[in-house]
Amino acid sequence: MTSSSTDTNAGRVCIVGAGPAGLSAARALKRLGIPYDQYERHSDVGGIWDLDNPGTPMYESAHFISSRKTSGFFDFPMPETFPDYPGNRQILAYTRSFADAFGLRGAIRFDCPVQNIERAGDDWEVTLADGTTHTYAAVICATGVTWSPRTPEHPGTFTGEIRHSSTYRAATEFRGKRVLIVGLGNSGADIACDAAASADAAFVSVRRGYHVIPKHLFGIPTDELNAHGPELPARVLRPVLTALLRVLQGDLRKYGLPKPDHKLLESHPLLNSQLLHHLQHGDVAIRPDVASLDGNRVRFVDGTEEEIDLILYATGYDWSIPYMDKKYFQWQDGRPDLYLSTFNRDHHNLIGLGYIEFNSSAYTIFDHISNLVAQYLHDQRHNRQRAEKFDRLIAEDRPQLSGGIHFIDSARHRSYVDSHAYKKYLVEVRNRMGWRELTPGMFDNVRRSASRKPARA
Structure with missing residues (x-):
């Protein structure tokens, strides 16, 4: 059960969306013992890869454009039985097996759309479609960028x-x-x-x-x-x-x-x-x-x-976060201006995970950035001095992440990053902050806690 607006939030985090980005964030928070609730408007995890998810851009013939060996979560490889470029049903099954392996379903409220999120002092007031409101110390928006179709008009x-x-x-x-x-x-x-x-x-x-x-x-x-x-x-x-x-x-x-x-x-x-x-x-x-x-x-x-x-x-999508007023993000050319394409420059307890364009698989990058997000939110309560050091980076640091490539002049490509340059800079930031790197076995405690719970029917 979520915390009501009259209860203390006790550092609780709200994750909106249970697609790959939301699941990555949930696992990272769970590892550090950060309490959170997760809301998903659909009936199961998987995001756009579930063809039954209303509004998904997916189609029956869709496959990954990144390959099996480069596309999985950091320490949870896709099965060897998968082809080089898995199809959408395989990707969905893989994503759901990830949620089960790390016991992530228990904190998710399914069939539960988020209607609105507003600032409430230093916290966030989250209103659900059923009209109830809940207060959180931080919010992670992980609902993706392919839900608002862009259709041109011709004379x-x-x-x-x-x-x-x-x-x-x-x-x-x-x-x-x-x-x-x-x-x-x-x-x-x-x-x-x-x-x-x-x-x-x-x-x-x-x-x-x-x-x-x-x-x-x-x-x-x-x-x-x-x-x-x-x-x-x-x-x-x-x-x-x-x-x-x-x-x-x-x-x-x-x-x-x-x-x-x-x-x-x-x-x-x-x-x-x-x-x-x-x-x-x-x-x-x-x-x-x-x-x-x-x-x-x-x-x-x-x-x-x-x-x-x-x-x-097939003309793409307008980026949007429909449950939040645009005033909470600095939107430029239809893109939110986020540090490392993730951290809000005005509200340090508001995160946008997945609002990024790059030339690589998303899942592993989600894990790398979720690792930083979780440690930053943990520091906000347990190491204020280090959190404030990162606050200064958010405000002042504007790294060049194109990898030396001059991307074409379009709104989409003005927010584009080169995956090699992006991942290298995440390592640099992590080392500068003294945060822990992703390592094999890092989430064993999360997996063990999940294995002690009864399997879902």
């Missing part, structure tokens, strides 16, 4: 069907239709491949060219090569990888893709090994940006037109 009127990719679930939805996918991020590329295999005709509208990176190089998952090979500076890695891709793929303009207006690595990587296959076989065709709509026809900026039954916008 004209369209008589067919218009949807955002967040509503898409299965390739069967394309049967008998001429489909236009607008946008070519990783989800857009996946969905375009589904359309190529199932639709009567499939097109992808793009505004810029992309560097397409295959999921395997020399038979090894690409991110494994990056993670375990020599760590090369961008000025060395980029030309080597660019030359290799040119040898393997040739000039992608022959498939209709525009020449990229940026160098390799300066944008979020497009990892896909199927898209070029479908382009090579004519199963899907590239079109430029949409100019206007007219009945069942779509006109593009180059003057060409296509008859379309369904427009699916």
Whole structure:
């Protein structure tokens, strides 16, 4: 049972969300004995990887774009039986097994949306959808960034069907239709491949060219090569990888893709090994940006037109924390300005976990940053001097975390970090603070306490 607004919060922490980031935070707090409550609006853990979770952007053909060996929680590897790039059901099962292994379900209230969070003196007043309020010494927002679909508007009127990719679930939805996918991020590329295999005709509208990176190089998952090979500076890695891709793929303009207006690595990587296959076989065709709509026809900026039954916008998401007023975060270009993409600069007991873009797997990075979050919150009650030292870092430290890469000028990439640079700086901050590093066996006490409890039905 949670603490009511009339009770003392006794240093209790509120975690909103029980996806991978929320579970990582919960385990880190549990290790240090920090009392917390966790709220999840859905009926189980898993976040976006649960296709039954209302509003999830996930679809049946979705797989990780990072590989099995690089994608798990810090000390909880994915099963060897998983393929190199696990599918969404496997990832969901893995995430739930993590929650069970460390006994994290007991502190979670499921089917319990958070309606509003307001400042209450030095604490936070959390109002649930049932109208009850509870006071906490700190709040960790871990609800993710893919819940507010962004849909552009084009001039004209369209008589067919218009949807955002967040509503898409299965390739069967394309049967008998001429489909236009607008946008070519990783989800857009996946969905375009589904359309190529199932639709009567499939097109992808793009505004810029992309560097397409295959999921395997020399038979090894690409991110494994990056993670375990020599760590090369961008000025060395980029030309080597660019030359290799040119040898393997040739000039992608022959498939209709525009020449990229940026160098390799300066944008979020497009990892896909199927898209070029479908382009090579004519199963899907590239079109430029949409100019206007007219009945069942779509006109593009180059003057060409296509008859379309369904427009699916794979155009991303607006970041939001809908249960908190924007005044509590310094929002810039649609992104909250957080130290290390996590710590609120104005309210030191307000944390945003998962509000980050980077070129790597998220789960392990969640563990590394959760480790710092937990030790900082613990210091707020037990080592005030060290907590105040970190307060000064939050206020004054603005590290360059691009790893020497000049990311393209967009709102998304202005908050982008290079994973190698980010993880290195977390180590530097941890050492500066004298906090404990993540080590194998660090959470054995949490696992042992979970094993002493009856297994869930």
